[in-house]
Amino acid sequence: MWTKPKLAWDQKSVRVAVIGDLILDEYLDGVVNRISPEAPVPVHLVRKTSITAGGAANVARNIQLAGGEAMVVGVCGNDGAADQLKQLLKTDSVDIKGVFTDPERPTVRKTRITANHQQLVRVDWEEVRSIPQWMQDELYQYVEKQNWDVMLLSDYGKGGLPREFLQRLIQLGRQRQVPVVIDPKGKDYTQYAGATLVTPNRKEACDALGLDNQPSIPAVELADQLYKNYQIENILVTLGAEGMLGLEGPSGEKQQLSAVTREVFDVSGAGDTVVSIMALGLGAKLSLFEAMRLANAAAGRVVEKWGTQPILRHELIEALEHEDSAHHFGFTQTTSKVMESRDVKAAIGPIGQRTQKVVFTNGCFDILHAGHISYLEEARSRGHVLVVGVNTDRSVRELKGASRPIISCDQRMRLLAALQCVDFxxxxxxxxxxxxxxxxxxxxxVKGADYEVHQIVGADVVQAHGGRVERIPFVEGLSTSDIVRRVKENKGVGLDA
Structure with a gap:
């Protein structure tokens, strides 16, 4: 019998110490429709700006929003980018008490200029040099005083994890007998000796072995050679469209997972998601291969998003439901779209910080008909994500009388979730x-055009927060009441089919 997937870290909280290079990712999205009169270069007209966490900060967000508990440790400059990055992390309840300030270096910032979700150019602000010894000592002492179930070292090669500092941290993890997971950088993996797991992609694995990045090289050979060359317990090589391959060093067992077939929109941050879920899984005492399955599902979901974005807990569960239901029943579950308001709130993010426009409408939707579908499709066209609020059976009875609803709330929500235009x-x-x-x-x-704006519940609240209210006409001659009336009029006549 198929049962709804559960995440191991929901049963017992997993606290992850995320240590590494902190980065602020900025996006300037717009259009290019003319050449500058000053020089033969395109003019980029900015339509939208957004910021998000990158590097170790994105790893921490992935962990926190996937249901774990993240404490992030690293160095920022004394600048506006640091303030923005800390605020992003605080909004997601990430513990930032381990973020220290070095006034001698800028916060790493990457600005991507895009048009139609295609990168035109990237502008970086950074000084790539090792953090000073006094800062290494302060960070180490802070980590040493904290309690954590797994250590995750996110190395982006910006100087936040010098070799000696890496080794001190790895030895601390070994002393505490907890997993040490590393997202590696560079060609010398001797600096990661003693780690529980490293997660290079194919190119990074080839670089570490001094090989040209040739797709013809079997992933199993890369993993074998990495294990033989470096004192690391387990190897996970991510392979993009080919999935991922794991090598459990102590047993020599290997397993390769095919990539989850999705429409790939942007691979930015997918590596952060993989290493985050692997750390959560190992911290929750899952085997390497059990954690791989979760990480593979998470990666398949996060590449559907634009920009550097984390995996959310409900998205991971939904991806696992999709995988399990397809395996057991041969169809996709629609009930994964049905959730409580707190989970929707976590999924869409706070107003003012969203990358997508959220549309809300509500109703009873008793006996779903073409008028409903036309209305919902039109509502969805007013933004990017459509959230539909549905009256419970008790609520419908209060509004419509004791004879309603005809269809139970669970079934009404299941039908709505089956519509492509409905997201939650x-x-x-x-x-x-x-x-x-x-x-x-x-x-x-959004509400029906039979309401004036001042009559629409919530209109004043939404407008006060900078949102807008829109009225959509219903399809004439189509309503649940009319359908019920016609059924009653034709009772017993031609209804036996």
């Missing part, structure tokens, strides 16, 4: 969705 379905038990709207705070609130 949320039940609410009150007579109005006022509390739900306050929780989710959509960018666009």
């Amino acid at each position: 379905v949320v039940p609410f038990d009150e007579d109005t969705p006022a509390r739900l709207i306050q929780d989710i705070m959509p960018d666009v609130l």
Whole structure:
């Protein structure tokens, strides 16, 4: 019998010490439609700007938002980029008490200029040099005083993890007998000796072995050679569209997983997601191959997103549900779209910091018909993500009378979740969705054109937060009440098919 997947770290909290290079990722998205009169270069007209966490900071967000507990340790400069990065992490409840300031170096910042979600150029602010010894000592002493279940070293080669510092941290992890997971950089993996796991991609593995990056080289050979050359317990080589291959050093067992077939939108940050989920899995006492399955599912989901974005807990569960249900039943579960408001809130993020425009509408949706579908498709066109609030059975009875609903709430939500235009379905038990709207705070609130704006519940709240309210006409002659009336009029006539 198929059961809904569970995450091992939901049963017992896993605290991960994430140590490494902290980066602020910035996106300037716009359009290019003319050449500058000053020089033969394109003019980029910025339409939208956004920032997100990168490097070790993105790893920490992945861990926190996937349901773990992250404490991030590293160095920032004394500048605006540091302030922005810390605020991003605080918003996601990441522990940032281990972020220290070095006034002699800038916060690493990468600005990507894009048009139609295609990168045109990247501008970097950084000084690649090792953090000074006094800073290494302060960071080490801080980590030593904390409690954590697994250590994750996120090495982006920016100087936050000098060789001697790496070895001190790895030895600390070994003394505590906890996993030490490393996202590596560079060609010399002797600096990672003693680690539990390293997670290079194919190119990084080839670089570490002094090989040309040839697709013809079997991944199993790369993993074998890395294990033989360096004193690292386990190897995980990520292979992009080919999936990933794991080598469990002590047993010599190997396993390769095919990539989850998805529409790849952007691979930025996928490596961060893999190493994050591997660390959570090992910290929760999963085997290497059990953790790999979770990491593979997470990577398949995160590459569908634009920019450097983390995996969310509900997205990982949904990816596992998709995988399990397809294996057991041969079809995709739609119930993964149905969730409580707190989970939707975590998925879409706070207003003002979203990369996608969130649309909200609500209703009873008793006996789903073409009018409903037309309305929902039109609502979805007003943004990027559509959240549908659905009255519970008790709430419908209060509004429509004791004879309604005809279809139970669970079934109504399942039908709505099956629609391609619907992204999230949320039940609410009150007579109005006022509390739900306050929780989710959509960018666009949609209701039928039979309501005036001042009559729409939540309109004042949404507008006060910079959102907008839109009214959409219903398809004439189509309503649940009309369908019920026609069924009653034709009762017993031609209804036996």
